[in-house]
Amino acid sequence: MPRLDLLTANDRPGAYPESWYAATTPLLPPFPALAGAVEADVCVVGGGYTGLSAALHLAECGFDVALVEASRVGSGASGRNGGQVHSGQRQDQDWLEGRLGPAAARTLWDLAEEAKALVRGLVARHGIDCDLRDGIVAAAHRAAYVPAYHAEAAKLAQVYGYDRVEPLDAAGIRDLLGTAAYHGGSLDRGAAHLHPLAYAIGLARAADAAGVRIFETSRVTAIGAGARPEVRTADGAVRARFVVLAANGYVGHLVPAVSARVMPINNFIVATAPLERMPLAEPVAVADSRFVVTYYRPSADGRLLFGGGESYGWRFPADIRALVRPRLAAIYPDLADVALDYAWGGTLAITVNRMPAFQRLAPNVLSASGYSGHGVAMATLAGKLLAEAVAGTAERFDVFARIPQPAFPGGAAMRWPLLVLAMTWYALRDRL
Incomplete structure (x- = not known):
């Protein structure tokens, strides 16, 4: 895999891309960059739907939350996607029944229905x-x-x-x-369907109002281990009892256990x-x-x-x-x-099986990513399930964490060329 930096390869750090979404959304004033040492109950890494939903739900449960975003909240996939709030999972019910069994398939359907309802509820509750x-x-x-x-x-x-x-x-x-x-x-x-950046900005406004400390233009360079892992940036660090990783396609080489499964x-x-x-x-x-x-x-x-x-x-x-x-x-x-x-x-x-990758990287470090085109609803729900797991109720998080999530074949050196070959073949097949 090329060691190109996706955070800067196509975008200017600290700025939203020039899209119709950005041109038609009242943006929030910039949040400060992380500077110096900060203590929190939970540090959330990533300011897209997953991270904003997790931070909001955690704050509403009484946790002291710091959210660290490399650019602007909602500036990644959450602010530039197709805005579709789908029913079900990325894989259909026949696929889920065949691989996971009818009971698990039913649970995943019910969770997907909850995901849509959660989006509608957040939109209504926070105006x-x-x-x-x-x-x-x-x-x-x-x-x-x-x-x-x-x-x-x-x-x-x-x-x-x-x-x-x-x-x-x-x-x-x-x-x-x-x-x-x-x-x-x-x-x-x-x-x-909805305006995806306006939705992300609305979640950020709600999280800020709930007491979440949001730090923008603060790229995470390392995540430590231990009872209070330290999340480090170039100019500061957050020490927390829990870390929620919500970086999705921008995780890069920060956490190899995630990047091996999320392309x-x-x-x-x-x-x-x-x-x-x-x-x-x-x-x-x-x-x-x-x-x-x-x-x-x-x-x-x-x-x-x-x-x-x-x-x-x-x-x-x-x-x-x-x-x-x-x-x-x-x-x-x-x-x-x-x-x-x-x-x-x-x-x-995306992931190999097109199901989201929910991972326990350590007892107090959780990750959710790889929504494979179904992220508006599922990432919002993932944030809620991450918050539940941090609060001590992990059963629903584990429904996803138990789904086998293979790494992309070939390791770091080969997974990108193999994906290019596969995508070329499927694109050709689409046109036949």
Whole structure:
């Protein structure tokens, strides 16, 4: 794996990327950098959804919490993703039942339902203005995939009591999405989508109000061991009884036990100019069946926020618009020449089995990461489960921690080349 620094390879430290999200969100004033020695009950490393949720829930339980963020809160994947609040886990219920058993699959379904409810509850309780709207379409780019979507909708209703998923045939999905690019799919009216950076900023504001001490532009250089591990930065240190690691794709070489199982990958989004006519008949989000997923949704100001495109290097391409535009034109030919007012990239994290990696790195050091594209809801829930585990109730954290989470093959030297080969193959297969 190249020893390129993902925190600085594509971004300016201490600044949000130039995205439509950043341009349309009232940002918080900068929090101070960590300087000198600080004592706390819990030190949270990372200011995305996982870390902010953990810090907020811990503070509400009475813990003294210090959160240390390398850049700005919400400036990583949490502030630049597709904003989709999915039902279920990244793997479907058939996969979970086959590998973990029906009981565990049911528990994981129930936790995913709680994750969606938690997002909605936090938005309502803290008055977070993030344009939360219902509905995600799963779109089949091949006709052969449609029966599986319809069978899943039936199973969720019959076995799991979840009747919010509507099967869509070719005509139904064409009328809903305004494109003939898909052969069918389903509409999950119990799922949702939101403005991801506004949501992250809202969590940070709530955590700050709850008493969390937030330190920005404070990159962690080492995490010690022992009864009170020390979290060190260039200019300070936090000594705490517990450490919560919430760095996701930006963990780098800080904790090898995490980076061996959590692979950073880049993805890209454009925002069109405001459209005279939105092609979607309803303001739903869309994620299609490609391995390299194409995803999009309408914005509150009449744009189409369109994401997709694979990148086989740590650095973002020089021209993100040129990378994403052909994918937009393939689905909406009428938008082939539309102005793309914003274009940005982000670094998310995947795991080998696409399930999140919950890890006990030491009795008092816990980590959660690797949400594989399902991070808005699951990372928010992960923060709550991390807080529960710190408070002494770890049963729900352990539901995820017990899922076998293999390391990427080949070790540090080979995992990146092997991922490039795999992604190249799947991207080719998507186009066949």
